[in-house]
Amino acid sequence: MSRYLSRFGRGLRFAVLGAGNGGQALAGYLAWRGFPVRLYNRSAARLEAIRERGGVKLEGRFEGFGRFEAVTSDLGEALRGARVALVVIPASGHRALARAMAPHLAPGQVVVLNPGRTGGALEFYQVFREQEVHPGVTVAEAQTFIFASRVVGPGRVRVFEIKHRVPVAAIPAGRTRTVVRLMRRGLSEFVPAAHVLETSLANIGAIFHPAPTLMNAARIETGAGFDHYHEGISPAVARVLEAMDAERLAVARALGTRVVSAREWLQAAYGVVGSDLYTAIASCSAYSGISAPDEVNNRYLSEDVPASLVPIAALGQLVGVATPAINAIVELASLATGVDFFAAGRTLERMGVAGMTVDGLWQYVLRGEKIFAASGKEAYSGSGAW
Template identity: 35%
Template sequence: MKAAVLGAGAGGAASVVELIQAGHDVHFWARSADTLEPHVRLGGIAYDGKLGEGVAKPALITTDLKAAISGVDVAVVVLPTFTHSAMAAALAAAGWPSDKLVVLNPGHTGGALEFAETFSRSGRAAPPVVEFSTMTYVARKYRPDGVTISGRAKHLKAASLKGGARAIEVAATLYPGLVPVEDVIASDLSNVNMILHPPGAVLAAAWVEATGGDFTFYVDAMTPGVARVMQQLDRERLAVAEAFGHKLPNLIEEMKLLGTVEPDVTDTADYRAAISGGTANSRIKGPDSLQNRYYKEDFGHGLLPFLEFARIAKVEAPVAEALYRLAQIAVGTDYREGGRTAEAMGIAGLSKQQVIEKVRM
C-alpha cells in the first residue's frame, strides 16, 4: 500500500519505520524544512528500540503536501491533536479526495469529529476517518535524524467516522493489532493520555517550572495523591462512557492492553504501583515547561472535549472541571480558543441521542 505519513515528530518517524518494514511505499511529510533536513541528509530515519535498529528509507521526503499525497492510498496524520483542524483544512485545500481514507494516529478525544467538521467546511464531503484512541508508539527523538522506540501498543482501539468496517480493515493493514470499537465516542473515551497526564501536569506544575522537567513523570511524579486524583478522574470518564452506552476498562486495564502497564499486574485498582512499574514509560521525563504538549494537548484537546461530552450526556465531572480550570490559570490561557469545543467537533446543540446517531451514520 502507498501511504503518506504526515508529521515528523517521534510518532511520525516511528510510523515511517514500521510501515517501511512491513513493505509499504511511504511518503514522509513535515511542514518544517529544518525538521526534515537531517532526514534528507541521512536519506531516511535512523531507529533503535522495539522495532530493531537501522535506517528506514521513505520513497519521498518532502515539505510539499501536494507531492506527499500524490498517488497514495491513505494519509496517516501523526501530529499533535491541536494541529488536526489545520491539517484537515490543508488536506482539503491540497485536493485530498473525499473517498480516500485518513488515519489519525492518534485521534485522542474528538479527533475524527473535529477533522471531519473542518474538512466539510471546505464545501466538500469529509473523507472516511479512522481514529486511534492513543499513539501507536512510545517513542522519542533523541537525535534530529532518528527515533528511539521504547514501546509499541499491542491492542489499539480504533473506530471509523464514515467508511465502516472497510475503513478499519485498511487501517489494520497498516497497523496490525487494531481492536475495532463500536463508534468514535468509544475510542474518544479510551484516550489514556486524557486521564494519565492532567493530574500530574497540574499537581506537579511547580516542579515542572522549578526543574525544567528534570524528573520522571510516570515514576517520581506518580505520588499517592496524584494517583488518587487520577483514579477519581478515571471514574468520571467511565461514567460518561456508560451514559453513551459503552462499558470501558479502567485506566490500568486499558494500559495493560496497550503494553504500558506490565501484563502481570493483578491489582488494577492500585494506580500508583501499576503506572510507576511500567517499563515502557519509566524513563520519560516530566514536561520541560507549561508550554509542553501535556498542557497544550491534553487539556484543550483532551479534557475540554471530554467535558463537552459530559455536558451533553448530563454527567457531572467535577475533578475534570477542576483540573481544566486550574491548568488554564497556571498556564495563563483559555483552552476554548482554538480548542476542541463542541462547535469544533460539529456537535454543538445536539442531544446525546443525536450525537450517537451522528457517530454511527
C-alpha cells in the same frame, strides 16, 4: 468505497503527515516494510537531514533503513496518489491541518489520526464538511499511538516498543472495516473499535498527564528532575486522577459506551494490579525512568487539556453529567499557562455535535447523519454528497 479504488491502483501508498518522534518512526517502519511512503512536515528545516539521507534509520525494536518515495513540506505533493494519510502531529494542530488538507483530498482516500485523543475524528469530519470535502474521503482515529519512539539523531529514530493492539474507528462507523483492512496490510496491530466514541473516551492520557504536571508545577519550575509516574503521582495526586477517571467513565456510560477504567487499563496493558490507582501505578515497572516534563507548559497541558479534557467535559454537558474534577484541572491549566482552554479546545461546536441529543449523536457517529434536537435534520447519506 470500492468504486474509488481504481484511482489508486493495486499498491498501497502511505502519506505520513508529521516528522516528529512518532511520524519518523511510523514512516520509517512502513518504508522499511516495502511500502511507498511520502513524509510531510510543515517546517522544511526538520526534513533536511532526512532528505539528504533519503529516509530514516530505524534502531531498537527494528533495525534497518526506511527509504522514502518523497520527503516534502508540500502537502499537496504528499497527499497526491496516497491511499492512506496518517496524521501524526499534536492534536492541538489537527484543526489547522484538516483545513490545509481539504483542497488536496480525493474520493477514496482515508485519513487516520494517530491518535485522535478525544473527538479528533469528529473535529476532522466537521472541518471536512465545512470545507465541502468529497464524502468519499474517510476519516478515522486510532485510540493510541502504535509505537513508543524517539528521534535520537538526524535521520535516526529509535523504536522502544510496539503495542500489540491498536483500536481504530471511522466516522461513519460502517467504514471502519475498510480502514482496518487497509491498515492491517502494513500494521497488523490495528483492530476495529465499535465507533469513535469508544476510541475517544478510552483516552487514558487525559487522566495520567495534565493533573500530575499541574500538581508538581513547583518541582518542575525549580528544575528538580523526577519521574512523572513513580514520583509525580503520590497518593493525593492519584486520588485526583481517580476522581477524573470516574467522571470520564460516567460520561461514557451516559453515552451508552463501555470503556475501561484507568486501573483496568493498567492491568490489561502491563499486567499490574493494585487496590487503588496509586498502588497500581507504583507497581508498574514500565513507567520506571519516564521523566517529568522540564517545563510546565508542555504537551501534557498544551495538547491533553484542549484535545482530551475539554471534549470530555463538553460531552458531559451534552449528556448532563457533571465533571467538576476535570473542569478544575482545565481551569488550573488555563491559569498556569494564560490560555483559555475551554474557549480554545474541542468544544461541541468544533466537534460538530452542538445541539444534538444523545440519540442524534449516535446517529451521527454510526451513520454520518446529523439530527438536531429542535432544528430538524441535516443528513449525509454516506455514499455520495453531504
